[in-house]
Amino acid sequence: MTISQLTVGDVHLDNGTVAITFGTSPVVLPEPLAALVRELVATRRGKTRFGTPDDVPWLFPGGRPGHPLGDDRIGQRLHKIGIRPRQNRSTALFTLAADVSRRVPENQ
CATH class of the missing domain: 1.10.287 (Helix Hairpins)
Structure with missing residues (x-):
């Protein structure tokens, strides 16, 4: 798996802690990186004008609908x-x- 194929499901938000699962092990992110990932999850969008961030599983959505960046x-x-x-x-x-x-x- 590459970074571009990470999904929102790979990000774990728990009581202010942010972790990303790479492979099988979650990695807890330090601040300010954790804050940036929280913001990314909330605001991510690709170049396409179709759908909403909730419709796209990718952490880094691409320009083609249904594909990551x-x-x-x-x-x-x-x-x-x-x-x-x-x-x-x-x-x-x-x-x-x-x-x-x-x-x-x-x-x-």
């Missing part, structure tokens, strides 16, 4: 606001790998 379009939108997904992902993976190597005993 494409990964490429999400990437373009992120670039417009200064977020570089590939660069940030690489940095996160490098940081994680460095953290794991510090935690693994040297004799293994």
